[in-house]
Amino acid sequence: MPPIRFAKVVHLMEAPVHVVAVAPLVAPELSVVVPTFRERANVPELVRLLEATLAEIAWEVIFVDDDSPDGTWRVAKEISRRDPRVRCIRRVGRRGLAGACIEGILSSAAPVVAVMDADLQHDETLLPKMLGAIRDGAELVVGSRYVEGGSQGDGFSKVRAWGSETATALARRFLDIDLSDPMSGFFMIRREKVEAVADDLSSEGFKILLDIVASSPEPLKTVELPFTFRERHAGESKLDSLVTAEYLGLLFSKFSGGVVPVRFLMFLAVGASGILVHLVALKVSLHAFDSTFAWGEFVASVVAMTWNFLLNNQLTYRDRRLTGVSFVWGLLTFYVVCSVGTIANMGVATGLFEMVDTGPWIAGFAGAAMSAVFNYTVSATLTWRK
Numbered sequence: 001m002p003p004i005r006f007a008k009v010v011h012l013m014e015a016p017v018h019v020v021a022v023a024p025l026v027a028p029e030l031s032v033v034v035p036t037f038r039e040r041a042n043v044p045e046l047v048r049l050l051e052a053t054l055a056e057i058a059w060e061v062i063f064v065d066d067d068s069p070d071g072t073w074r075v076a077k078e079i080s081r082r083d084p085r086v087r088c089i090r091r092v093g094r095r096g097l098a099g100a101c102i103e104g105i106l107s108s109a110a111p112v113v114a115v116m117d118a119d120l121q122h123d124e125t126l127l128p129k130m131l132g133a134i135r136d137g138a139e140l141v142v143g144s145r146y147v148e149g150g151s152q153g154d155g156f157s158k159v160r161a162w163g164s165e166t167a168t169a170l171a172r173r174f175l176d177i178d179l180s181d182p183m184s185g186f187f188m189i190r191r192e193k194v195e196a197v198a199d200d201l202s203s204e205g206f207k208i209l210l211d212i213v214a215s216s217p218e219p220l221k222t223v224e225l226p227f228t229f230r231e232r233h234a235g236e237s238k239l240d241s242l243v244t245a246e247y248l249g250l251l252f253s254k255f256s257g258g259v260v261p262v263r264f265l266m267f268l269a270v271g272a273s274g275i276l277v278h279l280v281a282l283k284v285s286l287h288a289f290d291s292t293f294a295w296g297e298f299v300a301s302v303v304a305m306t307w308n309f310l311l312n313n314q315l316t317y318r319d320r321r322l323t324g325v326s327f328v329w330g331l332l333t334f335y336v337v338c339s340v341g342t343i344a345n346m347g348v349a350t351g352l353f354e355m356v357d358t359g360p361w362i363a364g365f366a367g368a369a370m371s372a373v374f375n376y377t378v379s380a381t382l383t384w385r386k
């Protein structure tokens with residue numbers, strides 16, 4: 001049993017100082033990392049549950065809060081003032097579940113870390129069993145809804161359940177991952193295993209477990225334990241469609257061995273929407289303004305390039321968004337880059353079509369691919385340079 005120290009009662013100028021029980025002075029074996037965004041009402045309850053279930057273990061909990069407007073971090077720090085096993089990192093100017101988990105894990109010195117939701121959906125009574133498995137030699141223990149004995153519970157809509165199953169199937173197919181529940185946000189791992197791949201992890205999106213497993217050079221010795229996914233205690237889910245898009249991006253990026261950056265995929269998606277905009281603008285100028293085809297094409301190209309620029313500035317480069325004078329300058333350089341890209345496209349496509357006789361589809365595709373890569377790489381250095 002670790003020594004327990006009590007603060008002394010002192011009297012400073014008559015003002016009584018409260019007697020505070022200082023927690024055992026032992027370094028934690030287990031850090032529970034809990035990412036939070038707007039979870040104010042759940043934090044005290046989770047701490048109570050952890051305290052009850054981890055009585056035999058030297059533990060700490062690290063809340064990583066992205067400056068929640070409801071003051072979640074304030075609630076967590078209030079508890080820390082009474083209980084040093086509770087810590088809170090308040091991150092400002094950043095958002096993202098995966099990034100928050102990574103920072104929490106890297107802030108810890110405990111040999112073992114766990115990640116779980118703040119909303120009591122993850123069954124905390126599984127933690128001692130998970131730690132048992134780690135002590136017995138496992139490197140990773142995953143709380144799974146899909147092994148014998150586990151279940152999704154009632155907290156999930158049909159659409160979410162379908163989405164989750166599809167995402168799991170894709171991960172297994174493309175990343176060769178044979179976890180039953182790679183989407184799980186509830187797992188425990190030896191900290192050194194995360195430290196080893198910390199550089200390769202994506203801080204966007206939700207899929208931290210999948211990312212760690214896919215990034216590990218050697219397969220991790222893994223145990224899966226069943227649990228029942230409970231209903232959310234208070235507040236609402238933060239998983240939205242942008243998260244789904246980011247997940248697909250992560251999947252492709254990892255599948256390509258990190259060669260294809262997530263940003264390029266976003267750029268491609270924006271480009272695809274630009275094609276639609278181009279066609280609509282062409283139709284409008286031909287019919288409503290009765291322009292010649294050449295003029296119509298010209299107008300449509302300018303409209304589509306402007307559209308692409310705006311969307312890329314808003315989404316693809318949201319971390320380096322251009323404003324004011326740089327916005328205007330960026331738009332002009334983007335026009336130049338895309339125009340050169342178009343010339344390159346035509347050069348490659350006609351060259352293949354005429355000289356190698358590939359047929360129109362392959363030639364057209366190669367031309368488009370060429371200009372996409374060109375536009376992306378050149379605009380990354382000219383338009384949205386760091």
Ligand code: GDD
Nearest residue numbers: 035036037064066095096097100117118183185237238239
């Ligand atoms: N710091 C931080 N920043 N925390 C976040 C953010 C963010 O941008 N977004 C969400 N969180 C926190 C939430 O406050 C919660 O504690 C936890 O991350 C999970 O978010 P939820 O909003 O509760 O996600 P969910 O319940 O819909 O999704 C859960 O189930 C999925 C399985 O399908 C999560 O456990 C996922 O990780 C899991 O993949």
Ligand code: MN
Nearest residue numbers: 117119121232
């Ligand atoms: Mn949740």
